[in-house]
Amino acid sequence: MLILAACSSAGGEITGAPTTAPSEAPPAAQSAPPPATPPPGAESYVANAADFVKAADWDAKETVTIELAEMSFTPKDIVLEAGRPYVLEIVNVGTEKHEFTAEAFMRTVATRKAETGESEVKVPFFTEIEVFAGRSAELFLIPLIPGVYELVCEIEGHFEQGMFGTITVTGETPAAPSLQLADVATGAWLADGPERVAAADWDTRETLTIDLAEMSFTPKDTILKVGQPYILEVVNKGTEKHEFTAEAFFRTIAFRKAEDASGEFKGPAPLEVEVFADKSIEVFLIPTEAGVFDLVCLIEGHFEQGMFGTITVVAGD
Numbered sequence: 001m002l003i004l005a006a007c008s009s010a011g012g013e014i015t016g017a018p019t020t021a022p023s024e025a026p027p028a029a030q031s032a033p034p035p036a037t038p039p040p041g042a043e044s045y046v047a048n049a050a051d052f053v054k055a056a057d058w059d060a061k062e063t064v065t066i067e068l069a070e071m072s073f074t075p076k077d078i079v080l081e082a083g084r085p086y087v088l089e090i091v092n093v094g095t096e097k098h099e100f101t102a103e104a105f106m107r108t109v110a111t112r113k114a115e116t117g118e119s120e121v122k123v124p125f126f127t128e129i130e131v132f133a134g135r136s137a138e139l140f141l142i143p144l145i146p147g148v149y150e151l152v153c154e155i156e157g158h159f160e161q162g163m164f165g166t167i168t169v170t171g172e173t174p175a176a177p178s179l180q181l182a183d184v185a186t187g188a189w190l191a192d193g194p195e196r197v198a199a200a201d202w203d204t205r206e207t208l209t210i211d212l213a214e215m216s217f218t219p220k221d222t223i224l225k226v227g228q229p230y231i232l233e234v235v236n237k238g239t240e241k242h243e244f245t246a247e248a249f250f251r252t253i254a255f256r257k258a259e260d261a262s263g264e265f266k267g268p269a270p271l272e273v274e275v276f277a278d279k280s281i282e283v284f285l286i287p288t289e290a291g292v293f294d295l296v297c298l299i300e301g302h303f304e305q306g307m308f309g310t311i312t313v314v315a316g317d
Contacts, residue, residue, distance in 0.1 A: 045107040045125050047182035052110035052142050055177055061085040061140075068098040068131060071163040073151060078167045080143045083174040085112075088139040092131040097263075098153050098163070100129045100139075105149035105167045107184070112140035116262035118279040123267030124187060128154075135262040143169040144179060188251050189269035196254035196286055205229040205284075212242040212275060215307035217295060222309070224287045227316040229256075232283040236275040242297050242307065244273045244283075249293035249311050256284035272298075287313040 046052075064086055067074040080086060090100050106125045113122045114129060115138045131137050146169045153163040173179055185191055210232060211218040224230060234244045255269045260281040275281050290313050297307040 043184045044181040045184050045187065046110055046144060046179065048177060048180040049110035049124065051177040052144065052174070053112045056085040056110075056142055058085055058112075058140075061087055063087045063089055065089045065091060066100070068092045068100065068153070069094040070096065071153070071158050071161040073100075073153075073163065073165040076165040078151070078165070080167065080169050082143050082146050082169050082171040084171075085140070085142050088141065089136060090129065090131050090139060091136040092133055095133050097130055097132045097155065098158065099155055100131065100137075100151070101127075101154055102149050102151045102167055103127055105143075105151070105169075108143070108145040108147070108149075108169075110142040110144060112142075114139050114265050116260055118260035118262060118276055119258075119281040120272075120274040121258050121265045121270065121281075122272040123265070123270055124189070126265060126267050128264070128266040130155075130264040132261070132263055137263050137265075144173055146170060146172065184268075187268055190252060190254055190288060193254040193268065196288070197256045200229045200254070200286055202229050202256075202284075205231055207231045207233055209233045209235060210244070212236045212244065212297070213238040214240065215297070215302050215305040217244075217297075217307065217309040220309040222295070222311045224311065224313045225316045226287050226290055226313055229286050230284070232285065233280060234273065234275055234283060235280040236277055239277050241274055241276045241299065242302065243299055244275065244295070245271075245298055246293050246295045246311055247271065249287075249295070249313075252287065252289040252291075252293075252313075254286040254288060256286075258283050274299075289313060290315050 062084060064078065066078060066088060068090065092098055106127065111123065111125050113120045114126065129137060129139065149167045151165040151167050152159050206228060208222060208230060210222055212234065236242055250269045250271065253269065258265045258270065258273060258281055260279070270283065273281060273283060293311045293313070295309040295311050296303050
Protein backbone atom coordinates (compact mmCIF):
# COMPACT_ATOMS: atom_id res chain seq x y z
CA MET A 1 0.00 0.00 0.00
CA LEU A 2 1.34 3.41 -0.87
CA ILE A 3 1.02 5.70 2.13
CA LEU A 4 1.28 9.38 1.34
CA ALA A 5 2.56 11.95 3.78
CA ALA A 6 0.34 14.64 5.19
CA CYS A 7 1.60 17.05 2.57
CA SER A 8 1.15 16.36 -1.15
CA SER A 9 2.57 17.96 -4.25
CA ALA A 10 -0.95 17.87 -5.67
CA GLY A 11 -2.44 20.16 -3.12
CA GLY A 12 -0.04 21.60 -0.53
CA GLU A 13 -0.86 21.46 3.17
CA ILE A 14 -3.91 19.39 4.06
CA THR A 15 -4.34 21.13 7.40
CA GLY A 16 -5.91 24.52 7.75
CA ALA A 17 -9.18 25.93 6.49
CA PRO A 18 -9.59 27.26 2.95
CA THR A 19 -7.99 30.71 2.69
CA THR A 20 -10.80 32.13 0.59
CA ALA A 21 -14.54 31.81 0.63
CA PRO A 22 -15.97 29.42 -1.97
CA SER A 23 -16.80 31.01 -5.29
CA GLU A 24 -20.45 31.62 -6.07
CA ALA A 25 -21.97 28.95 -8.29
CA PRO A 26 -22.52 29.95 -11.91
CA PRO A 27 -26.06 30.41 -13.17
CA ALA A 28 -27.99 27.24 -13.95
CA ALA A 29 -27.60 27.89 -17.67
CA GLN A 30 -23.82 27.41 -17.46
CA SER A 31 -22.46 23.90 -17.83
CA ALA A 32 -19.45 24.27 -15.51
CA PRO A 33 -19.69 23.55 -11.77
CA PRO A 34 -18.17 25.87 -9.17
CA PRO A 35 -14.38 25.65 -8.83
CA ALA A 36 -13.35 23.03 -6.30
CA THR A 37 -10.26 22.21 -4.28
CA PRO A 38 -8.99 18.74 -5.21
CA PRO A 39 -7.90 16.35 -2.46
CA PRO A 40 -4.18 15.82 -1.89
CA GLY A 41 -3.22 13.37 -4.62
CA ALA A 42 -5.85 13.22 -7.34
CA GLU A 43 -6.35 9.48 -6.82
CA SER A 44 -5.78 9.09 -3.07
CA TYR A 45 -8.23 7.95 -0.41
CA VAL A 46 -8.28 7.65 3.38
CA ALA A 47 -6.65 4.28 4.05
CA ASN A 48 -7.28 4.24 7.81
CA ALA A 49 -10.88 5.43 7.87
CA ALA A 50 -11.76 2.70 10.39
CA ASP A 51 -9.42 4.31 12.95
CA PHE A 52 -11.32 7.60 12.76
CA VAL A 53 -14.71 5.89 12.84
CA LYS A 54 -13.72 3.92 15.96
CA ALA A 55 -12.23 6.95 17.74
CA ALA A 56 -15.21 9.27 17.08
CA ASP A 57 -17.87 10.08 19.66
CA TRP A 58 -20.94 9.23 17.60
CA ASP A 59 -23.23 10.40 20.41
CA ALA A 60 -21.95 13.90 19.54
CA LYS A 61 -22.72 13.57 15.84
CA GLU A 62 -24.45 16.40 14.00
CA THR A 63 -27.23 15.71 11.51
CA VAL A 64 -27.31 17.84 8.36
CA THR A 65 -30.29 17.52 6.03
CA ILE A 66 -29.75 17.92 2.29
CA GLU A 67 -32.78 18.01 0.02
CA LEU A 68 -32.69 16.85 -3.59
CA ALA A 69 -35.30 18.16 -6.03
CA GLU A 70 -35.76 19.16 -9.68
CA MET A 71 -33.00 20.43 -10.27
CA SER A 72 -31.31 21.50 -7.06
CA PHE A 73 -29.47 20.68 -3.86
CA THR A 74 -30.66 22.52 -0.74
CA PRO A 75 -28.47 23.87 0.72
CA LYS A 76 -26.43 24.46 -2.43
CA ASP A 77 -23.24 24.74 -0.37
CA ILE A 78 -22.96 22.30 2.53
CA VAL A 79 -20.53 23.44 5.23
CA LEU A 80 -18.90 20.84 7.48
CA GLU A 81 -16.07 20.91 10.02
CA ALA A 82 -13.06 18.62 9.74
CA GLY A 83 -12.86 15.99 12.46
CA ARG A 84 -16.51 16.13 13.46
CA PRO A 85 -18.84 13.12 13.00
CA TYR A 86 -21.89 13.79 10.83
CA VAL A 87 -24.99 12.12 9.56
CA LEU A 88 -25.87 13.58 6.17
CA GLU A 89 -29.60 12.99 5.78
CA ILE A 90 -30.14 12.99 2.02
CA VAL A 91 -33.83 13.44 1.27
CA ASN A 92 -35.29 13.32 -2.23
CA VAL A 93 -38.30 15.65 -2.13
CA GLY A 94 -38.60 15.56 -5.92
CA THR A 95 -40.62 13.39 -8.26
CA GLU A 96 -37.70 11.54 -9.89
CA LYS A 97 -34.49 9.90 -8.74
CA HIS A 98 -31.41 12.06 -8.10
CA GLU A 99 -27.74 11.50 -7.38
CA PHE A 100 -25.64 12.81 -4.53
CA THR A 101 -22.16 12.48 -6.02
CA ALA A 102 -19.01 14.11 -4.64
CA GLU A 103 -16.17 11.75 -5.54
CA ALA A 104 -13.25 13.93 -4.46
CA PHE A 105 -14.94 14.71 -1.14
CA MET A 106 -15.81 11.07 -0.47
CA ARG A 107 -12.17 10.05 -0.86
CA THR A 108 -11.17 12.51 1.90
CA VAL A 109 -13.62 11.38 4.58
CA ALA A 110 -13.77 8.51 7.04
CA THR A 111 -16.91 6.69 5.95
CA ARG A 112 -18.83 4.66 8.50
CA LYS A 113 -21.89 3.56 6.48
CA ALA A 114 -24.90 4.51 4.42
CA GLU A 115 -28.25 3.57 5.95
CA THR A 116 -31.82 3.48 4.66
CA GLY A 117 -35.04 2.02 6.00
CA GLU A 118 -34.04 -1.27 4.41
CA SER A 119 -30.32 -1.74 4.87
CA GLU A 120 -26.84 -0.57 5.76
CA VAL A 121 -24.01 -0.58 3.22
CA LYS A 122 -20.34 -0.18 4.10
CA VAL A 123 -17.64 0.51 1.50
CA PRO A 124 -14.12 2.02 1.68
CA PHE A 125 -15.60 5.19 0.16
CA PHE A 126 -18.69 5.96 -1.89
CA THR A 127 -18.34 6.95 -5.52
CA GLU A 128 -22.06 7.61 -6.00
CA ILE A 129 -25.29 7.62 -4.00
CA GLU A 130 -28.63 7.73 -5.77
CA VAL A 131 -31.86 8.39 -3.86
CA PHE A 132 -35.24 7.49 -5.31
CA ALA A 133 -38.19 9.91 -5.35
CA GLY A 134 -39.82 10.29 -1.95
CA ARG A 135 -37.04 8.33 -0.24
CA SER A 136 -34.03 9.17 1.91
CA ALA A 137 -30.62 7.81 2.86
CA GLU A 138 -28.32 8.65 5.76
CA LEU A 139 -24.58 8.89 5.25
CA PHE A 140 -22.41 8.56 8.38
CA LEU A 141 -18.98 10.14 7.92
CA ILE A 142 -16.19 12.29 9.33
CA PRO A 143 -14.68 14.99 7.04
CA LEU A 144 -10.90 15.04 7.37
CA ILE A 145 -9.35 17.36 4.79
CA PRO A 146 -10.39 21.04 4.53
CA GLY A 147 -11.29 22.30 1.09
CA VAL A 148 -14.11 22.99 -1.34
CA TYR A 149 -15.46 19.99 -3.23
CA GLU A 150 -17.87 19.59 -6.14
CA LEU A 151 -21.31 18.09 -5.56
CA VAL A 152 -23.23 16.98 -8.66
CA CYS A 153 -26.12 14.95 -10.00
CA GLU A 154 -24.90 13.15 -13.10
CA ILE A 155 -28.20 11.66 -14.22
CA GLU A 156 -28.64 12.66 -17.86
CA GLY A 157 -29.63 16.32 -18.18
CA HIS A 158 -29.71 17.10 -14.44
CA PHE A 159 -26.27 18.70 -14.21
CA GLU A 160 -26.95 20.76 -17.33
CA GLN A 161 -30.13 22.09 -15.71
CA GLY A 162 -28.19 23.35 -12.70
CA MET A 163 -28.09 20.42 -10.29
CA PHE A 164 -24.68 21.02 -8.77
CA GLY A 165 -23.28 22.59 -5.62
CA THR A 166 -20.35 22.37 -3.23
CA ILE A 167 -19.29 20.80 0.03
CA THR A 168 -16.99 23.07 2.04
CA VAL A 169 -14.91 21.53 4.84
CA THR A 170 -13.51 24.03 7.35
CA GLY A 171 -11.08 23.69 10.27
CA GLU A 172 -8.03 21.45 10.41
CA THR A 173 -7.29 17.80 9.81
CA PRO A 174 -7.36 15.98 13.19
CA ALA A 175 -3.95 15.30 14.70
CA ALA A 176 -5.05 11.90 15.99
CA PRO A 177 -5.49 9.34 14.65
CA SER A 178 -2.73 10.13 12.18
CA LEU A 179 -4.17 10.48 8.67
CA GLN A 180 -2.93 7.88 6.20
CA LEU A 181 -3.61 8.39 2.50
CA ALA A 182 -3.13 5.66 -0.07
CA ASP A 183 -3.26 5.34 -3.84
CA VAL A 184 -6.71 4.19 -4.98
CA ALA A 185 -4.99 1.80 -7.40
CA THR A 186 -3.46 -0.10 -4.46
CA GLY A 187 -6.71 -0.62 -2.54
CA ALA A 188 -8.00 -4.04 -1.44
CA TRP A 189 -10.45 -4.32 -4.31
CA LEU A 190 -10.41 -5.18 -8.01
CA ALA A 191 -8.48 -2.36 -9.71
CA ASP A 192 -10.22 -2.78 -13.07
CA GLY A 193 -13.67 -3.40 -11.59
CA PRO A 194 -15.33 -0.35 -13.20
CA GLU A 195 -14.04 -1.34 -16.64
CA ARG A 196 -15.37 -4.89 -16.23
CA VAL A 197 -18.75 -3.59 -15.09
CA ALA A 198 -18.95 -1.25 -18.09
CA ALA A 199 -17.96 -4.00 -20.54
CA ALA A 200 -20.37 -6.63 -19.20
CA ASP A 201 -23.65 -7.56 -20.91
CA TRP A 202 -26.06 -7.01 -18.03
CA ASP A 203 -28.94 -8.30 -20.15
CA THR A 204 -27.43 -11.75 -19.57
CA ARG A 205 -27.34 -11.37 -15.80
CA GLU A 206 -28.58 -14.10 -13.50
CA THR A 207 -30.57 -13.37 -10.34
CA LEU A 208 -30.00 -15.57 -7.29
CA THR A 209 -31.96 -15.20 -4.07
CA ILE A 210 -30.26 -15.67 -0.71
CA ASP A 211 -32.55 -15.77 2.33
CA LEU A 212 -31.38 -14.61 5.75
CA ALA A 213 -33.12 -15.86 8.90
CA GLU A 214 -32.40 -16.86 12.52
CA MET A 215 -29.63 -18.13 12.24
CA SER A 216 -29.04 -19.23 8.68
CA PHE A 217 -28.24 -18.45 5.07
CA THR A 218 -30.34 -20.27 2.47
CA PRO A 219 -28.72 -21.65 0.40
CA LYS A 220 -25.84 -22.28 2.79
CA ASP A 221 -23.48 -22.49 -0.17
CA THR A 222 -24.08 -20.08 -3.05
CA ILE A 223 -22.48 -21.20 -6.32
CA LEU A 224 -21.42 -18.62 -8.94
CA LYS A 225 -19.40 -18.65 -12.17
CA VAL A 226 -16.39 -16.52 -13.03
CA GLY A 227 -17.28 -13.77 -15.49
CA GLN A 228 -21.06 -14.09 -15.19
CA PRO A 229 -22.94 -10.91 -14.17
CA TYR A 230 -25.22 -11.50 -11.18
CA ILE A 231 -27.81 -9.84 -9.04
CA LEU A 232 -27.71 -11.35 -5.57
CA GLU A 233 -31.12 -10.66 -4.06
CA VAL A 234 -30.49 -10.76 -0.31
CA VAL A 235 -33.80 -11.13 1.53
CA ASN A 236 -34.13 -11.02 5.32
CA LYS A 237 -37.01 -13.32 6.22
CA GLY A 238 -36.17 -13.17 9.90
CA THR A 239 -37.36 -10.97 12.74
CA GLU A 240 -34.06 -9.17 13.36
CA LYS A 241 -31.35 -7.59 11.25
CA HIS A 242 -28.64 -9.77 9.69
CA GLU A 243 -25.37 -9.24 7.86
CA PHE A 244 -24.32 -10.56 4.48
CA THR A 245 -20.54 -10.28 4.75
CA ALA A 246 -17.94 -12.02 2.61
CA GLU A 247 -14.83 -9.86 2.78
CA ALA A 248 -12.44 -12.08 0.82
CA PHE A 249 -15.05 -12.64 -1.90
CA PHE A 250 -15.88 -8.93 -2.10
CA ARG A 251 -12.21 -8.13 -2.76
CA THR A 252 -12.30 -10.24 -5.94
CA ILE A 253 -15.52 -9.00 -7.58
CA ALA A 254 -16.31 -6.32 -10.10
CA PHE A 255 -18.89 -4.41 -8.06
CA ARG A 256 -21.55 -2.43 -9.87
CA LYS A 257 -23.86 -1.32 -7.05
CA ALA A 258 -26.06 -2.25 -4.11
CA GLU A 259 -29.70 -1.26 -4.50
CA ASP A 260 -32.62 -1.29 -2.08
CA ALA A 261 -36.06 0.33 -2.12
CA SER A 262 -34.59 3.73 -1.18
CA GLY A 263 -31.60 4.08 -3.46
CA GLU A 264 -28.39 2.85 -5.04
CA PHE A 265 -24.92 2.81 -3.52
CA LYS A 266 -21.64 2.54 -5.42
CA GLY A 267 -18.05 2.21 -4.28
CA PRO A 268 -14.90 0.20 -5.04
CA ALA A 269 -16.31 -2.92 -3.31
CA PRO A 270 -18.60 -3.74 -0.39
CA LEU A 271 -17.12 -4.27 3.05
CA GLU A 272 -20.40 -5.26 4.68
CA VAL A 273 -24.08 -5.39 3.79
CA GLU A 274 -26.71 -5.49 6.54
CA VAL A 275 -30.38 -6.11 5.84
CA PHE A 276 -33.16 -5.21 8.26
CA ALA A 277 -35.94 -7.60 9.20
CA ASP A 278 -38.44 -8.23 6.39
CA LYS A 279 -36.40 -6.10 3.96
CA SER A 280 -34.13 -6.84 1.02
CA ILE A 281 -31.25 -5.49 -1.02
CA GLU A 282 -29.80 -6.39 -4.41
CA VAL A 283 -26.05 -6.62 -4.98
CA PHE A 284 -24.91 -6.34 -8.62
CA LEU A 285 -21.54 -8.00 -9.21
CA ILE A 286 -19.30 -10.10 -11.44
CA PRO A 287 -17.12 -12.81 -9.83
CA THR A 288 -13.58 -12.82 -11.24
CA GLU A 289 -11.72 -15.45 -9.21
CA ALA A 290 -12.53 -19.11 -8.60
CA GLY A 291 -12.48 -20.32 -5.01
CA VAL A 292 -14.48 -20.98 -1.87
CA PHE A 293 -15.14 -17.90 0.25
CA ASP A 294 -16.58 -17.54 3.76
CA LEU A 295 -20.01 -15.93 4.14
CA VAL A 296 -20.83 -14.76 7.68
CA CYS A 297 -23.11 -12.68 9.85
CA LEU A 298 -20.92 -10.95 12.43
CA ILE A 299 -23.71 -9.40 14.49
CA GLU A 300 -22.99 -10.40 18.09
CA GLY A 301 -23.85 -14.03 18.71
CA HIS A 302 -25.12 -14.82 15.21
CA PHE A 303 -21.98 -16.50 13.89
CA GLU A 304 -21.68 -18.52 17.10
CA GLN A 305 -25.24 -19.78 16.58
CA GLY A 306 -24.41 -21.07 13.12
CA MET A 307 -25.02 -18.13 10.81
CA PHE A 308 -22.27 -18.80 8.31
CA GLY A 309 -21.92 -20.37 4.90
CA THR A 310 -19.85 -20.20 1.74
CA ILE A 311 -19.77 -18.64 -1.69
CA THR A 312 -18.21 -21.00 -4.21
CA VAL A 313 -17.02 -19.51 -7.49
CA VAL A 314 -16.32 -21.98 -10.29
CA ALA A 315 -14.63 -21.44 -13.64
CA GLY A 316 -16.88 -20.05 -16.35
CA ASP A 317 -17.92 -21.89 -19.51
